[in-house]
Amino acid sequence: MGEEAHRSVQELAASLGALPPEFVRPEHEQPAATTFPGGAALDVPVIDLSEPGYGARVAAAARDWGLFQVVNHGVPSPVVAELQRVGREFFALPREEKERYAMDPASGRIEGYGTKLQKDLEGKKTxxxxxxxxxxxxxxxxxGVWPRSPPEYREANEAYCRHMQRVARELLGHLSLGLGLEEGAMAEAFGGGDLVFLQKINLYPPCPQPELTLGVAPHTDMRVAGSTRCTFLCRVEYSSCL
Known part of the structure:
Protein backbone atom coordinates (compact mmCIF):
# COMPACT_ATOMS: atom_id res chain seq x y z
CA MET A 1 0.00 0.00 0.00
CA GLY A 2 1.19 3.52 -0.71
CA GLU A 3 2.15 6.11 1.85
CA GLU A 4 -1.16 7.99 1.44
CA ALA A 5 -3.12 4.91 2.50
CA HIS A 6 -1.41 5.10 5.89
CA ARG A 7 -1.53 8.86 6.28
CA SER A 8 -4.37 10.31 8.34
CA VAL A 9 -6.31 13.54 7.83
CA GLN A 10 -4.87 14.56 11.19
CA GLU A 11 -1.32 14.35 9.79
CA LEU A 12 -2.33 15.98 6.54
CA ALA A 13 -3.88 18.94 8.37
CA ALA A 14 -0.60 19.71 10.12
CA SER A 15 1.20 20.30 6.82
CA LEU A 16 -1.35 22.12 4.66
CA GLY A 17 -1.86 25.77 3.81
CA ALA A 18 -4.71 25.14 1.39
CA LEU A 19 -7.26 22.41 0.87
CA PRO A 20 -6.28 19.80 -1.76
CA PRO A 21 -8.78 19.62 -4.66
CA GLU A 22 -9.92 16.11 -3.75
CA PHE A 23 -11.38 17.47 -0.50
CA VAL A 24 -13.35 20.29 -2.14
CA ARG A 25 -17.00 19.24 -2.19
CA PRO A 26 -19.37 20.04 -5.08
CA GLU A 27 -20.83 23.52 -4.67
CA HIS A 28 -24.25 22.28 -3.53
CA GLU A 29 -22.59 20.27 -0.70
CA GLN A 30 -20.31 23.01 0.60
CA PRO A 31 -21.14 24.25 4.12
CA ALA A 32 -22.22 27.70 2.92
CA ALA A 33 -24.96 26.03 0.87
CA THR A 34 -26.25 23.91 3.75
CA THR A 35 -26.48 26.38 6.65
CA PHE A 36 -29.38 28.53 5.37
CA PRO A 37 -27.48 31.84 5.05
CA GLY A 38 -29.82 34.82 4.93
CA GLY A 39 -32.92 32.74 5.57
CA ALA A 40 -34.75 30.83 8.26
CA ALA A 41 -33.38 27.42 9.13
CA LEU A 42 -35.65 24.41 9.07
CA ASP A 43 -37.49 24.03 12.37
CA VAL A 44 -36.38 20.46 13.11
CA PRO A 45 -38.31 19.07 16.11
CA VAL A 46 -36.45 19.30 19.43
CA ILE A 47 -37.86 16.96 22.07
CA ASP A 48 -37.24 17.73 25.75
CA LEU A 49 -37.20 14.34 27.49
CA SER A 50 -37.68 15.99 30.88
CA GLU A 51 -41.10 17.39 29.98
CA PRO A 52 -44.34 15.49 30.71
CA GLY A 53 -45.98 14.02 27.66
CA TYR A 54 -42.87 14.06 25.50
CA GLY A 55 -43.72 10.60 24.13
CA ALA A 56 -46.53 11.96 21.98
CA ARG A 57 -44.15 14.55 20.52
CA VAL A 58 -41.62 11.82 19.73
CA ALA A 59 -44.25 9.89 17.79
CA ALA A 60 -45.46 13.00 15.97
CA ALA A 61 -41.92 14.05 15.00
CA ALA A 62 -41.13 10.57 13.70
CA ARG A 63 -44.35 10.55 11.67
CA ASP A 64 -44.07 14.07 10.25
CA TRP A 65 -40.30 14.47 9.93
CA GLY A 66 -38.62 11.11 10.27
CA LEU A 67 -36.02 12.62 12.61
CA PHE A 68 -35.76 14.75 15.74
CA GLN A 69 -33.25 16.02 18.29
CA VAL A 70 -33.55 15.12 21.96
CA VAL A 71 -32.38 17.29 24.86
CA ASN A 72 -32.35 16.75 28.63
CA HIS A 73 -31.89 13.04 27.93
CA GLY A 74 -30.23 12.28 31.24
CA VAL A 75 -26.78 11.39 29.90
CA PRO A 76 -24.49 13.00 32.51
CA SER A 77 -22.09 15.61 31.18
CA PRO A 78 -19.11 13.96 32.96
CA VAL A 79 -19.82 10.71 31.06
CA VAL A 80 -19.75 12.55 27.74
CA ALA A 81 -16.66 14.53 28.73
CA GLU A 82 -14.79 11.37 29.72
CA LEU A 83 -15.61 9.70 26.42
CA GLN A 84 -14.32 12.76 24.58
CA ARG A 85 -11.18 12.78 26.71
CA VAL A 86 -10.22 9.18 25.96
CA GLY A 87 -10.97 9.77 22.29
CA ARG A 88 -8.66 12.78 22.17
CA GLU A 89 -5.93 10.84 23.97
CA PHE A 90 -6.18 8.01 21.47
CA PHE A 91 -5.90 10.35 18.47
CA ALA A 92 -2.89 12.03 20.10
CA LEU A 93 -0.96 8.73 20.06
CA PRO A 94 1.86 8.20 17.53
CA ARG A 95 0.80 6.86 14.14
CA GLU A 96 2.41 3.47 14.79
CA GLU A 97 0.35 2.96 17.95
CA LYS A 98 -2.93 3.94 16.28
CA GLU A 99 -2.28 1.69 13.30
CA ARG A 100 -2.19 -1.32 15.61
CA TYR A 101 -5.98 -0.92 15.64
CA ALA A 102 -6.44 -0.03 11.98
CA MET A 103 -9.54 -1.33 10.25
CA ASP A 104 -9.06 -3.41 7.10
CA PRO A 105 -12.25 -3.52 5.01
CA ALA A 106 -10.51 -5.63 2.36
CA SER A 107 -10.23 -8.47 4.88
CA GLY A 108 -13.72 -7.91 6.29
CA ARG A 109 -12.51 -6.09 9.41
CA ILE A 110 -14.74 -3.01 9.63
CA GLU A 111 -14.02 -2.15 13.25
CA GLY A 112 -11.06 -0.07 14.39
CA TYR A 113 -9.12 3.07 13.51
CA GLY A 114 -9.73 4.61 10.11
CA THR A 115 -9.49 7.71 8.01
CA LYS A 116 -11.40 9.16 5.12
CA LEU A 117 -8.42 9.63 2.80
CA GLN A 118 -10.06 6.96 0.66
CA LYS A 119 -12.08 8.56 -2.14
CA ASP A 120 -15.85 8.17 -2.40
CA LEU A 121 -17.75 7.28 -5.56
CA GLU A 122 -17.41 10.86 -6.82
CA GLY A 123 -13.65 10.86 -6.27
CA LYS A 124 -13.90 13.10 -3.20
CA LYS A 125 -12.61 12.74 0.35
CA THR A 126 -14.03 13.92 3.67
CA GLY A 144 -9.41 -7.02 20.80
CA VAL A 145 -10.01 -4.08 18.45
CA TRP A 146 -10.52 -1.56 21.29
CA PRO A 147 -7.56 0.69 22.18
CA ARG A 148 -5.58 -0.22 25.28
CA SER A 149 -4.32 3.34 25.52
CA PRO A 150 -5.58 5.34 27.26
CA PRO A 151 -6.34 2.61 29.82
CA GLU A 152 -9.75 4.13 30.65
CA TYR A 153 -10.98 3.78 27.03
CA ARG A 154 -13.09 0.68 27.64
CA GLU A 155 -14.67 1.95 30.87
CA ALA A 156 -15.58 5.29 29.28
CA ASN A 157 -17.19 3.66 26.23
CA GLU A 158 -19.16 1.15 28.24
CA ALA A 159 -20.47 3.83 30.62
CA TYR A 160 -21.65 5.98 27.70
CA CYS A 161 -23.22 2.96 25.98
CA ARG A 162 -25.30 2.11 29.05
CA HIS A 163 -26.94 5.52 28.85
CA MET A 164 -27.47 5.18 25.09
CA GLN A 165 -29.20 1.84 25.67
CA ARG A 166 -31.52 3.44 28.20
CA VAL A 167 -32.39 6.35 25.89
CA ALA A 168 -32.96 3.96 22.98
CA ARG A 169 -35.33 1.81 25.03
CA GLU A 170 -37.31 4.88 26.06
CA LEU A 171 -37.61 6.20 22.52
CA LEU A 172 -38.53 2.80 21.07
CA GLY A 173 -41.17 2.47 23.77
CA HIS A 174 -42.80 5.77 22.85
CA LEU A 175 -42.60 5.00 19.13
CA SER A 176 -44.33 1.67 19.80
CA LEU A 177 -47.12 3.38 21.71
CA GLY A 178 -47.42 5.94 18.91
CA LEU A 179 -48.10 3.08 16.50
CA GLY A 180 -50.76 1.65 18.80
CA LEU A 181 -48.54 -1.25 19.88
CA GLU A 182 -47.45 -2.55 23.25
CA GLU A 183 -44.66 -0.42 24.71
CA GLY A 184 -41.98 -3.08 24.24
CA ALA A 185 -43.06 -4.18 20.75
CA MET A 186 -40.45 -2.34 18.67
CA ALA A 187 -37.54 -3.15 20.97
CA GLU A 188 -38.50 -6.83 20.88
CA ALA A 189 -38.97 -6.82 17.10
CA PHE A 190 -35.52 -5.28 16.67
CA GLY A 191 -33.79 -7.93 18.73
CA GLY A 192 -34.56 -7.17 22.37
CA GLY A 193 -31.37 -7.70 24.35
CA ASP A 194 -29.47 -8.39 21.10
CA LEU A 195 -30.03 -4.86 19.78
CA VAL A 196 -26.68 -3.80 18.29
CA PHE A 197 -25.03 -0.52 19.29
CA LEU A 198 -22.14 0.88 17.26
CA GLN A 199 -19.81 3.58 18.53
CA LYS A 200 -18.06 6.00 16.18
CA ILE A 201 -15.72 8.64 17.54
CA ASN A 202 -15.01 11.23 14.84
CA LEU A 203 -12.04 13.60 14.86
CA TYR A 204 -12.20 16.74 12.71
CA PRO A 205 -8.69 18.27 12.55
CA PRO A 206 -8.37 22.04 12.00
CA CYS A 207 -9.00 22.72 8.30
CA PRO A 208 -7.37 25.49 6.23
CA GLN A 209 -10.57 26.08 4.21
CA PRO A 210 -13.54 24.67 6.16
CA GLU A 211 -16.04 26.47 3.94
CA LEU A 212 -15.18 24.09 1.08
CA THR A 213 -15.31 20.65 2.67
CA LEU A 214 -17.30 18.36 4.96
CA GLY A 215 -16.33 16.12 7.84
CA VAL A 216 -19.22 13.78 7.04
CA ALA A 217 -20.66 13.61 3.54
CA PRO A 218 -24.31 12.75 2.76
CA HIS A 219 -24.73 9.05 3.51
CA THR A 220 -26.94 6.25 4.76
CA ASP A 221 -25.98 4.64 8.06
CA MET A 222 -24.87 1.03 7.87
CA ARG A 223 -26.36 -2.05 9.44
CA VAL A 224 -24.48 -5.08 10.72
CA ALA A 225 -23.78 -7.48 7.86
CA GLY A 226 -26.18 -10.41 7.74
CA SER A 227 -28.46 -8.91 10.37
CA THR A 228 -32.10 -7.94 9.95
CA ARG A 229 -32.16 -6.37 13.40
CA CYS A 230 -32.01 -2.73 14.30
CA THR A 231 -28.62 -1.11 14.78
CA PHE A 232 -28.00 2.09 16.76
CA LEU A 233 -24.99 4.13 15.69
CA CYS A 234 -23.81 6.46 18.47
CA ARG A 235 -21.44 9.20 17.34
CA VAL A 236 -19.18 11.39 19.43
CA GLU A 237 -17.91 14.22 17.27
CA TYR A 238 -15.45 16.98 18.08
CA SER A 239 -12.70 19.11 16.64
CA SER A 240 -9.11 18.50 17.59
CA CYS A 241 -8.72 22.21 18.30
CA LEU A 242 -11.05 22.07 21.33
Missing amino acids: WNDFFFHVVAPPAKVDH
Whole structure:
Protein backbone atom coordinates (compact mmCIF):
# COMPACT_ATOMS: atom_id res chain seq x y z
CA MET A 1 0.00 0.00 0.00
CA GLY A 2 1.19 3.52 -0.71
CA GLU A 3 2.15 6.11 1.85
CA GLU A 4 -1.16 7.99 1.44
CA ALA A 5 -3.12 4.91 2.50
CA HIS A 6 -1.41 5.10 5.89
CA ARG A 7 -1.53 8.86 6.28
CA SER A 8 -4.37 10.31 8.34
CA VAL A 9 -6.31 13.54 7.83
CA GLN A 10 -4.87 14.56 11.19
CA GLU A 11 -1.32 14.35 9.79
CA LEU A 12 -2.33 15.98 6.54
CA ALA A 13 -3.88 18.94 8.37
CA ALA A 14 -0.60 19.71 10.12
CA SER A 15 1.20 20.30 6.82
CA LEU A 16 -1.35 22.12 4.66
CA GLY A 17 -1.86 25.77 3.81
CA ALA A 18 -4.71 25.14 1.39
CA LEU A 19 -7.26 22.41 0.87
CA PRO A 20 -6.28 19.80 -1.76
CA PRO A 21 -8.78 19.62 -4.66
CA GLU A 22 -9.92 16.11 -3.75
CA PHE A 23 -11.38 17.47 -0.50
CA VAL A 24 -13.35 20.29 -2.14
CA ARG A 25 -17.00 19.24 -2.19
CA PRO A 26 -19.37 20.04 -5.08
CA GLU A 27 -20.83 23.52 -4.67
CA HIS A 28 -24.25 22.28 -3.53
CA GLU A 29 -22.59 20.27 -0.70
CA GLN A 30 -20.31 23.01 0.60
CA PRO A 31 -21.14 24.25 4.12
CA ALA A 32 -22.22 27.70 2.92
CA ALA A 33 -24.96 26.03 0.87
CA THR A 34 -26.25 23.91 3.75
CA THR A 35 -26.48 26.38 6.65
CA PHE A 36 -29.38 28.53 5.37
CA PRO A 37 -27.48 31.84 5.05
CA GLY A 38 -29.82 34.82 4.93
CA GLY A 39 -32.92 32.74 5.57
CA ALA A 40 -34.75 30.83 8.26
CA ALA A 41 -33.38 27.42 9.13
CA LEU A 42 -35.65 24.41 9.07
CA ASP A 43 -37.49 24.03 12.37
CA VAL A 44 -36.38 20.46 13.11
CA PRO A 45 -38.31 19.07 16.11
CA VAL A 46 -36.45 19.30 19.43
CA ILE A 47 -37.86 16.96 22.07
CA ASP A 48 -37.24 17.73 25.75
CA LEU A 49 -37.20 14.34 27.49
CA SER A 50 -37.68 15.99 30.88
CA GLU A 51 -41.10 17.39 29.98
CA PRO A 52 -44.34 15.49 30.71
CA GLY A 53 -45.98 14.02 27.66
CA TYR A 54 -42.87 14.06 25.50
CA GLY A 55 -43.72 10.60 24.13
CA ALA A 56 -46.53 11.96 21.98
CA ARG A 57 -44.15 14.55 20.52
CA VAL A 58 -41.62 11.82 19.73
CA ALA A 59 -44.25 9.89 17.79
CA ALA A 60 -45.46 13.00 15.97
CA ALA A 61 -41.92 14.05 15.00
CA ALA A 62 -41.13 10.57 13.70
CA ARG A 63 -44.35 10.55 11.67
CA ASP A 64 -44.07 14.07 10.25
CA TRP A 65 -40.30 14.47 9.93
CA GLY A 66 -38.62 11.11 10.27
CA LEU A 67 -36.02 12.62 12.61
CA PHE A 68 -35.76 14.75 15.74
CA GLN A 69 -33.25 16.02 18.29
CA VAL A 70 -33.55 15.12 21.96
CA VAL A 71 -32.38 17.29 24.86
CA ASN A 72 -32.35 16.75 28.63
CA HIS A 73 -31.89 13.04 27.93
CA GLY A 74 -30.23 12.28 31.24
CA VAL A 75 -26.78 11.39 29.90
CA PRO A 76 -24.49 13.00 32.51
CA SER A 77 -22.09 15.61 31.18
CA PRO A 78 -19.11 13.96 32.96
CA VAL A 79 -19.82 10.71 31.06
CA VAL A 80 -19.75 12.55 27.74
CA ALA A 81 -16.66 14.53 28.73
CA GLU A 82 -14.79 11.37 29.72
CA LEU A 83 -15.61 9.70 26.42
CA GLN A 84 -14.32 12.76 24.58
CA ARG A 85 -11.18 12.78 26.71
CA VAL A 86 -10.22 9.18 25.96
CA GLY A 87 -10.97 9.77 22.29
CA ARG A 88 -8.66 12.78 22.17
CA GLU A 89 -5.93 10.84 23.97
CA PHE A 90 -6.18 8.01 21.47
CA PHE A 91 -5.90 10.35 18.47
CA ALA A 92 -2.89 12.03 20.10
CA LEU A 93 -0.96 8.73 20.06
CA PRO A 94 1.86 8.20 17.53
CA ARG A 95 0.80 6.86 14.14
CA GLU A 96 2.41 3.47 14.79
CA GLU A 97 0.35 2.96 17.95
CA LYS A 98 -2.93 3.94 16.28
CA GLU A 99 -2.28 1.69 13.30
CA ARG A 100 -2.19 -1.32 15.61
CA TYR A 101 -5.98 -0.92 15.64
CA ALA A 102 -6.44 -0.03 11.98
CA MET A 103 -9.54 -1.33 10.25
CA ASP A 104 -9.06 -3.41 7.10
CA PRO A 105 -12.25 -3.52 5.01
CA ALA A 106 -10.51 -5.63 2.36
CA SER A 107 -10.23 -8.47 4.88
CA GLY A 108 -13.72 -7.91 6.29
CA ARG A 109 -12.51 -6.09 9.41
CA ILE A 110 -14.74 -3.01 9.63
CA GLU A 111 -14.02 -2.15 13.25
CA GLY A 112 -11.06 -0.07 14.39
CA TYR A 113 -9.12 3.07 13.51
CA GLY A 114 -9.73 4.61 10.11
CA THR A 115 -9.49 7.71 8.01
CA LYS A 116 -11.40 9.16 5.12
CA LEU A 117 -8.42 9.63 2.80
CA GLN A 118 -10.06 6.96 0.66
CA LYS A 119 -12.08 8.56 -2.14
CA ASP A 120 -15.85 8.17 -2.40
CA LEU A 121 -17.75 7.28 -5.56
CA GLU A 122 -17.41 10.86 -6.82
CA GLY A 123 -13.65 10.86 -6.27
CA LYS A 124 -13.90 13.10 -3.20
CA LYS A 125 -12.61 12.74 0.35
CA THR A 126 -14.03 13.92 3.67
CA TRP A 127 -12.17 15.73 6.44
CA ASN A 128 -12.13 13.33 9.38
CA ASP A 129 -10.44 10.43 11.12
CA PHE A 130 -12.40 8.04 13.31
CA PHE A 131 -12.54 5.01 15.58
CA PHE A 132 -15.44 2.64 15.06
CA HIS A 133 -16.56 -0.48 16.93
CA VAL A 134 -19.48 -2.43 18.35
CA VAL A 135 -20.26 -1.61 22.00
CA ALA A 136 -23.28 -3.87 22.64
CA PRO A 137 -24.53 -6.54 23.07
CA PRO A 138 -21.64 -8.37 24.76
CA ALA A 139 -21.82 -11.32 22.34
CA LYS A 140 -21.07 -8.95 19.42
CA VAL A 141 -18.24 -7.05 21.10
CA ASP A 142 -14.61 -7.75 20.19
CA HIS A 143 -12.47 -6.00 22.78
CA GLY A 144 -9.41 -7.02 20.80
CA VAL A 145 -10.01 -4.08 18.45
CA TRP A 146 -10.52 -1.56 21.29
CA PRO A 147 -7.56 0.69 22.18
CA ARG A 148 -5.58 -0.22 25.28
CA SER A 149 -4.32 3.34 25.52
CA PRO A 150 -5.58 5.34 27.26
CA PRO A 151 -6.34 2.61 29.82
CA GLU A 152 -9.75 4.13 30.65
CA TYR A 153 -10.98 3.78 27.03
CA ARG A 154 -13.09 0.68 27.64
CA GLU A 155 -14.67 1.95 30.87
CA ALA A 156 -15.58 5.29 29.28
CA ASN A 157 -17.19 3.66 26.23
CA GLU A 158 -19.16 1.15 28.24
CA ALA A 159 -20.47 3.83 30.62
CA TYR A 160 -21.65 5.98 27.70
CA CYS A 161 -23.22 2.96 25.98
CA ARG A 162 -25.30 2.11 29.05
CA HIS A 163 -26.94 5.52 28.85
CA MET A 164 -27.47 5.18 25.09
CA GLN A 165 -29.20 1.84 25.67
CA ARG A 166 -31.52 3.44 28.20
CA VAL A 167 -32.39 6.35 25.89
CA ALA A 168 -32.96 3.96 22.98
CA ARG A 169 -35.33 1.81 25.03
CA GLU A 170 -37.31 4.88 26.06
CA LEU A 171 -37.61 6.20 22.52
CA LEU A 172 -38.53 2.80 21.07
CA GLY A 173 -41.17 2.47 23.77
CA HIS A 174 -42.80 5.77 22.85
CA LEU A 175 -42.60 5.00 19.13
CA SER A 176 -44.33 1.67 19.80
CA LEU A 177 -47.12 3.38 21.71
CA GLY A 178 -47.42 5.94 18.91
CA LEU A 179 -48.10 3.08 16.50
CA GLY A 180 -50.76 1.65 18.80
CA LEU A 181 -48.54 -1.25 19.88
CA GLU A 182 -47.45 -2.55 23.25
CA GLU A 183 -44.66 -0.42 24.71
CA GLY A 184 -41.98 -3.08 24.24
CA ALA A 185 -43.06 -4.18 20.75
CA MET A 186 -40.45 -2.34 18.67
CA ALA A 187 -37.54 -3.15 20.97
CA GLU A 188 -38.50 -6.83 20.88
CA ALA A 189 -38.97 -6.82 17.10
CA PHE A 190 -35.52 -5.28 16.67
CA GLY A 191 -33.79 -7.93 18.73
CA GLY A 192 -34.56 -7.17 22.37
CA GLY A 193 -31.37 -7.70 24.35
CA ASP A 194 -29.47 -8.39 21.10
CA LEU A 195 -30.03 -4.86 19.78
CA VAL A 196 -26.68 -3.80 18.29
CA PHE A 197 -25.03 -0.52 19.29
CA LEU A 198 -22.14 0.88 17.26
CA GLN A 199 -19.81 3.58 18.53
CA LYS A 200 -18.06 6.00 16.18
CA ILE A 201 -15.72 8.64 17.54
CA ASN A 202 -15.01 11.23 14.84
CA LEU A 203 -12.04 13.60 14.86
CA TYR A 204 -12.20 16.74 12.71
CA PRO A 205 -8.69 18.27 12.55
CA PRO A 206 -8.37 22.04 12.00
CA CYS A 207 -9.00 22.72 8.30
CA PRO A 208 -7.37 25.49 6.23
CA GLN A 209 -10.57 26.08 4.21
CA PRO A 210 -13.54 24.67 6.16
CA GLU A 211 -16.04 26.47 3.94
CA LEU A 212 -15.18 24.09 1.08
CA THR A 213 -15.31 20.65 2.67
CA LEU A 214 -17.30 18.36 4.96
CA GLY A 215 -16.33 16.12 7.84
CA VAL A 216 -19.22 13.78 7.04
CA ALA A 217 -20.66 13.61 3.54
CA PRO A 218 -24.31 12.75 2.76
CA HIS A 219 -24.73 9.05 3.51
CA THR A 220 -26.94 6.25 4.76
CA ASP A 221 -25.98 4.64 8.06
CA MET A 222 -24.87 1.03 7.87
CA ARG A 223 -26.36 -2.05 9.44
CA VAL A 224 -24.48 -5.08 10.72
CA ALA A 225 -23.78 -7.48 7.86
CA GLY A 226 -26.18 -10.41 7.74
CA SER A 227 -28.46 -8.91 10.37
CA THR A 228 -32.10 -7.94 9.95
CA ARG A 229 -32.16 -6.37 13.40
CA CYS A 230 -32.01 -2.73 14.30
CA THR A 231 -28.62 -1.11 14.78
CA PHE A 232 -28.00 2.09 16.76
CA LEU A 233 -24.99 4.13 15.69
CA CYS A 234 -23.81 6.46 18.47
CA ARG A 235 -21.44 9.20 17.34
CA VAL A 236 -19.18 11.39 19.43
CA GLU A 237 -17.91 14.22 17.27
CA TYR A 238 -15.45 16.98 18.08
CA SER A 239 -12.70 19.11 16.64
CA SER A 240 -9.11 18.50 17.59
CA CYS A 241 -8.72 22.21 18.30
CA LEU A 242 -11.05 22.07 21.33
